Amino acid sequence: MKKLIKRFSFPFSFWIQKDERSFLTFIIVAFLVAMFVTPYPQIAMWVGFLFAAYAAVANDSIQTLGTFIASNQDKKWWVLWIFIGGIFMLTVGYSWFQYSGDVSHGRLLSKGFDVAPSEFHFLQIAAPIFLLILTRLRMPVSTTFILLTSFAAAPAAIGKVLAKSMSGYILAFFLGFFVFMAIAKLAKKYFVGEAKFSWTIIQWITTGTLWSVWLMQDAANIAVYLPRHMDFIEFAGFACVIFTGLGMLLYYKGGRIQKIVTEKSVITDVRFATIVDFIYCVILFYFKLYSQIPMSTTWVFIGLLGGREVAMAIRRTGSHSLFVSIKLMLKDFSLALIGLVISIAIAIGVNDQLTLASMLETIPQEFASGITKFFLNLNLN
Numbered sequence: 001m002k003k004l005i006k007r008f009s010f011p012f013s014f015w016i017q018k019d020e021r022s023f024l025t026f027i028i029v030a031f032l033v034a035m036f037v038t039p040y041p042q043i044a045m046w047v048g049f050l051f052a053a054y055a056a057v058a059n060d061s062i063q064t065l066g067t068f069i070a071s072n073q074d075k076k077w078w079v080l081w082i083f084i085g086g087i088f089m090l091t092v093g094y095s096w097f098q099y100s101g102d103v104s105h106g107r108l109l110s111k112g113f114d115v116a117p118s119e120f121h122f123l124q125i126a127a128p129i130f131l132l133i134l135t136r137l138r139m140p141v142s143t144t145f146i147l148l149t150s151f152a153a154a155p156a157a158i159g160k161v162l163a164k165s166m167s168g169y170i171l172a173f174f175l176g177f178f179v180f181m182a183i184a185k186l187a188k189k190y191f192v193g194e195a196k197f198s199w200t201i202i203q204w205i206t207t208g209t210l211w212s213v214w215l216m217q218d219a220a221n222i223a224v225y226l227p228r229h230m231d232f233i234e235f236a237g238f239a240c241v242i243f244t245g246l247g248m249l250l251y252y253k254g255g256r257i258q259k260i261v262t263e264k265s266v267i268t269d270v271r272f273a274t275i276v277d278f279i280y281c282v283i284l285f286y287f288k289l290y291s292q293i294p295m296s297t298t299w300v301f302i303g304l305l306g307g308r309e310v311a312m313a314i315r316r317t318g319s320h321s322l323f324v325s326i327k328l329m330l331k332d333f334s335l336a337l338i339g340l341v342i343s344i345a346i347a348i349g350v351n352d353q354l355t356l357a358s359m360l361e362t363i364p365q366e367f368a369s370g371i372t373k374f375f376l377n378l379n380l381n
Contacts, residue, residue: 023136027129034125044120048225050241051128056143056222057245059135059298064214064280067273068207069253072200081247087208088246091215092239101229103238104220108228110292113151113220116228121350124150124225130346134339141339142296143221149347151224155362158347162340162363163370164287165296169303169333171378172283176307179279184315187272195270203274210281217284220294280304290374302332 030051037044065084072080092103099106108114117124131146144161152158180187226238283300306329312318313325320328344363348356 020136027133030129030132031126034129035122038120038122038125041117041119044125045117045225046237048120048125048128049222049238051125051132052147052222052225053241053245055128055131055135056147056218057242057249059131059141059143064207064211064277064297065249067276068203069250071203071270071273073253077250077253078247080250083204083208084211084250085243085246087211088215088243089239091212092219092235092242095216095219096230096235101227101231101235103223103230103235105216105288106292107217107220107294108223110294113148113157113224113294114228116226117151121150123346123350127343127346130342134342139335139339141336142298142343143218144294144296144298145340145343146346147221148224148294149343150350152347152351155359156366158344158359159363159366160293160370161295163367163374164291164293165299166367167371167374168283168287168295168297168300172280172300172303173307175279175283176276176304177311178307179275180308180311181315183275184312184317187275188317191269191271199270199274203270203277206274206277206281210277210284213281213284213288214297216288217295217297276304276308290377296336299336302329302336305329306332 033047034051037047068084069080095103095105099109102109127147127150131141131143134141134146142165144165148161149158152161222242223238227234230238280301283304284297287295287300309318309320309325309328310322313320313322318325344359348359
């Protein structure tokens with residue numbers, strides 16, 4: 001079993017190493033804090049938010065900022081921070097003003113997530129801590145599933161989120177596959193040497209747009225702990241915490257999870273990074289217009305990278321063989337599935353109405369219905 005896990009490049013370092021002791025200490029303290037604050041909703045609300053902000057920024061950095069960080073390692077970290085942080089403040093500030101105090105661009109106003117919790121379960125506060133552990137193991141798990149599903153009021157809400165997320169994965173995989181099948185040979189011919197400065201400008205514009213669209217989808221994962229309509233003081237606390245977290249993220253150049261991006265073929269080239277970001281941005285914007293139901297942008301991202309990697313392997317323009325590319329794709333997908341299983345287990349543990357039987361009955365129905373509806377609409381359009 002150990003050889004099989006290593007063969008597929010799974011993180012197998014589950015034993016405690018010297019450089020992991022500080023992290024383990026933090027995790028133990030975090031679990032203890034979560035346990036003690038759970039009975040006090042006003043305190044638990046902000047503690048859960050702090051954990052979620054730290055965990056989500058650490059885990060989700062690979063999606064929107066991963067290629068940006070990988071291809072701009074020669075830039076000062078604080079320059080990237082001002083750029084990324086400024087777009088964050090503008091995006092959530094607009095949502096707060098436009099949606100009467102809601103920072104999720106209406107995602108948390110959809111059915112099943114529209115009521116802010118008045119009390120908390122221990123697992124709801126601890127969910128971001130589990131996310132931190134999985135991130136430490138370089139698992140590209142879905143923040144949406146880990147955090148949002150623990151607040152779902154009914155199995156149907158989880159089924160709809162899963163259907164939209166899987167639709168995104170499939171669409172992103174095939175878009176990435178066909179686009180790079182078409183341009184791979186041309187890119188190998190013309191994307192040689194150092195990229196011109198104009199490519200850096202294009203990438204920054206594309207990344208800025210992508211980052212803003214991504215926030216419209218995933219800010220809900222962090223804000224789910226907070227009131228659906230924040231006053232100015234609450235909004236200021238929300239914005240300042242995440243702005244600071246972004247600075248730490250960029251200072252440490254994405255952290256360990258960044259390997260999910262850097263292990264892919266020629267992704268540190270600003271030209272390839274820009275193309276990936278542009279396709280990802282178009283997909284997320286389409287889903288923003290499609291419905292207000294939250295979705296896992298992580299699944300969209302790993303689907304896009306998987307399609308790109310397989311296409312470049314077939315065209316023999318990447319740095320990996322077809323076997324290695326498929327192995328990377330399956331590894332990312334399987335790790336994302338592990339996150340899904342954990343999130344459903346947390347949701348069942350939190351909500352008495354969400355039994356295993358109801359999950360097994362309702363989620364597949366909503367999933368099949370959502371997938372069918374999405375691709376029928378896509379075909380009609």
